Amino acid sequence: MNVSWRKAKSWGLALFITMAVEMFLVSQCFAKDTHGRPKKYDHTTSPGVTLNVTDKEVVIDNGIVQITIANPEGYLTGVSYGGVHNILEYHNKEPNRGYWDVVWDTNGYNGTDWLLGSSFNVVVENEDQVEVSFTYKWDSTTWNTSQVWRIPANVDRRYIMLRGSSGFYAYSILDREEGMPAAKMYQIRSVYKLDEQRFHYMAISDDRQRTMPMPQDRDTGLPLAFKEAVLLTNPTNPDFRGEVDDKYQYSCEDKNNKVHGWISFDPQIGFWIITPTNEFRSAGPVKQDLTSHVGPISLAMFHSAHYAGYDVTMSFQQGEPWKKVFGPYYVYLNSISQDTDFHQLWDDAKHQMIQETRSWPYEFPLSNDFPKSVERGFVFGRLLIHDRYKLRTIMAGSYAWIGLAAPGVAGSWQTETKVHVGYQFWTRADRNGGFLIKGVHEGTYNLFGWVPGFIGDYVYIEDIIITQGSVIKLGNLVYEPLRNGPTLWQIGIPDRTALEFYVPQPSSLFVNKLYTDSDQNKFRQYGLWERYAELYPDNDLIYTVGQSDYHTDWFFAQVTRKAENNTYKPTTWQIIFALHDVIPSTNYTLRIALASATRSELQVRFNDPELTIPHFTTMVIGSDNAIARHGIHGIYRLFNVDVPSEWLCVGNNTIYLKQTKHESPFFGVMYDYIRFEGPPPTT
Known part of the structure; x- marks a missing residue:
């Protein structure tokens, strides 16, 4: 060779x-100042940081931004900036403005822990930096007796404000010690609910930003089959009538989820969540999660089961120790004059994101757990x-x-x-x-x-x-990628998504106008799974190698088919391919790479659709829900099937791909890539 x-x-x-x-x-180029910040701030002209502590609240102010934090609970009750007394939704109860939460369960309980502190501590206080800590110490004596269940972990929530910084930093440390009870954690996040009367424009990326519906528009809308989705029937802005609002339409892969937020038009202010690294997020760079959505709500997501399901549950055994630092992330605020194009706020936020990314890891957080x-x-x-x-x-x-x-x-x-x-x-x-x-x-x-x-x-x-x-x-x-022999045929591109396959236009009843002209985001529309039965009303998909084109002839997801009385039927797809000869007593190879699976069993049969025992089955796999949540991929899975020559024949052959689970319209698989290999050449 x-x-x-x-x-x-x-x-x-x-x-x-x-x-x-x-x-x-x-x-050299990414040099930091003495606080580990980008060289952007003029400390000679910026006022120092001040700290004011009372029995009920902690106020940190650097002359640009002021934040008010409940003492000792640690949730954010107010953010003042740009002449606005509070850019958080002040009509909400104080604990429901800026907070952390963990969705979790243990034997006998499941619910949400708001990570409320029970004591307050000043970590550092000087003109250049203030860092404060709100802690909770888990108490075994109240376990199973308190009316308020707490996750079996010690909690340390921290806020940092620096001189000259147009924002603040936040991070949390969760610490499980030996002897703590078993528990599972499904979601860890930080939430900001902004002033509904001011923040109407959301931005996630250059091509994903728009004026958004109001929260009351969802309340008056029509709930759809997937519970988070609502058809807007009587919105405050008539332009939104007939659109679908669904928070999963604004999800993002973690590798791209570095800055997102909201813009107020009067005054022109931006509120941005900047995450300079993914090191503390779970499950790798292409894990998808929520960003911002109608509220206006902005999220810093650290861990969730979204687009992955129970496979990514953080499951702790009795007495299992564990400690992790979530963050710091940066809440950045910016403003421009009323006669300036508001898009400059987004451009500035991107620039700030680059500065924060270049300065990672920060040198200023003072927890010993942050290296x-x-x-x-x-x-x-x-x-x-x-x-x-x-x-x-x-x-x-x-x-x-x-x-x-x-x-x-x-x-x-x-x-x-x-x-x-x-x-x-x-x-x-x-x-x-x-x-x-x-x-x-x-x-x-x-x-x-x-x-x-x-x-x-x-x-x-x-x-x-x-x-x-x-x-x-x-x-x-x-x-050395897996391979046994030369490629005889292939369907798709091995890129771990189903984006190259046929993604249909949405029904005219279920449209989000943000994506009507976007090829790269066309999969984010609601209800695309229902288009399959419309496109294939009588028979399932048949793909003929050498004649069909996977861009137009391979539906992006193998879903169920609606039957009578709101029930659903399994679907069986066919791949027809010709072999000019079959080498006896040898193995061919079928490789099936799945981009997503939701409570599915994919059975594979060669040349006999009625075979009682399939030639191959994945067994029941997946809970990523990517079909319903407009994800185009979830967890990547690769299946390699040895195909004895006895299963094949000279001439046309047919592979039957049957997805057997059919209790829901959201059950199904997305394919990434299928390849059929010949046997290795003899030497």
């Missing part, structure tokens, strides 16, 4: 030079690909996603939420496959990755041990 190892060696030298330059740039830059490590290397049936030479793993997570098998990072406390560190490789992962906590990791355009997951299973100041050079790593 003629593999170009000399070329790989030269790439290794180039990588070393590239990384040396990059590390120099990191230290500073010198206490972290670097890992760098290059990922190469050797696909012997695609090219004989080694290729660069161009734009691969590379990450460090708890040791495990390939792809285990998708559901890893608490082992090694749940931190993950990801980066995007350059076009030559070179990568640099910086700011890594001390610990033991495996290195994981995947490359757009190639099937499956990569894992470097040797332990990578990070200590303070580690700089680990991994050199050239070679990923």
Whole structure:
């Protein structure tokens, strides 16, 4: 086999030079001031930070922003900025304005913990910085006896304000000690509910921003089949009549969820959640979650089951210890004059996000549980690909996603939420496959990755041990994607989503106008699952290799079909392909990569749809709900099926793909990629 190892060696030298330059740039261009902030603030002219504490509240003020926090509970009751006394919704009860919560359960109880503090402490107070702490100490003597259930963990909620900063930082530390009861955590987040009369315009990205409906528009609307979705029938703004509002239409992959928020037009003020890193979020960079939605509500999400289901539940056994820092994230406020284009607020927020990202990890948080830059490590290397049936030479793993997570098998990072406390560190490789992962906590990791355009997951299973100041050079790593033989045919693109398949236009009854002209976001419309039965009223989808086009002839999701009396039927799709000859006594290979699965069982049969026992079954898999929640993907799964030549015949063959579970319109699978391989050539 003629593999170009000399070329790989030269790439290794180039990588070393590239990384040396990059590390120099990191230290020079991304320089921080003495507080670890971007060099943006003029401390000589900015007033100092002040702290005022009473029995009921804590007020922090730096002359730009003032925040008021309940003492000792720790929820935010007010944010003053730009001449507005309180940009939070002051009609709400005080605990329902700016708060943290955890959705959890234990034996005999399930509900929400608001992480309320029971004591207050000043961590630091000077003109340059104030940091305050609101803590709760779990008490075993009141467990099972209190009327208010609390998660079995110690809680430390903190706020930081810096001199000259147009905003504030927030983070929380959850700490389970040995001896604490078993529990499961399903969601951890921070919530801000803004002034309904001022904040009407939401922005998530350059192409996902709009004026939003009002909360009362949802109250007067028509609830739809999926409980969070409402058809707006009598909105305060007539332009919204006939539109669907659904908070999941504004979800986002974590790798893109760095800044989002709201704009007030009078005065022109922006409120932004800036998350400079994903290291404290669960389940990797393509995990999807909520951002902002009608309220106006803005969220900092750290952990949830959205688009993944129970596979990502944080489940703690009796006595299992665990500690994790969630954040800090930055609440940024900006303003412009009334005669200026309001879009400049979004542009400025993006610029601030870049500054915050470059200054990570921050040096100013004072918790001992938050490691500073010198206490972290670097890992760098290059990922190469050797696909012997695609090219004989080694290729660069161009734009691969590379990450460090708890040791495990390939792809285990998708559901890893608490082992090694749940931190993950990801980066995007350059076009030559070179990568640099910086700011890594001390610990033991495996290195994981995947490359757009190639099937499956990569894992470097040797332990990578990070200590303070580690700089680990991994050199050239070679990923050999799964393959047994040459490709005979394929459907789709191995990119871990179903976006390349046919996503229909929504019903005229269920439209969100934000996405009517967007090819990249067309899957975010409500009710697309119902279009399948309209497009295939009598028979299920049939795809003929060599004639059909997956862009137009492969529906984006294999869903159920509505039957009589509000029941549903399973669906069976067919793939027809021709073989000019069949090599006897050998195995072919069918690879099915799923982008999503919700309470589904996919059965595979060759040339006999009535076969009692299928040739292959996934068994029942998935609870990511991505079909109903407009996600285009959930958890990635790859199934590899050995196909004995006895199952095949010369001429036309048919693969029957039956999704058997049919209790709901939301049950089904999304395909990422299907490939049929011939047997390996004889030598």
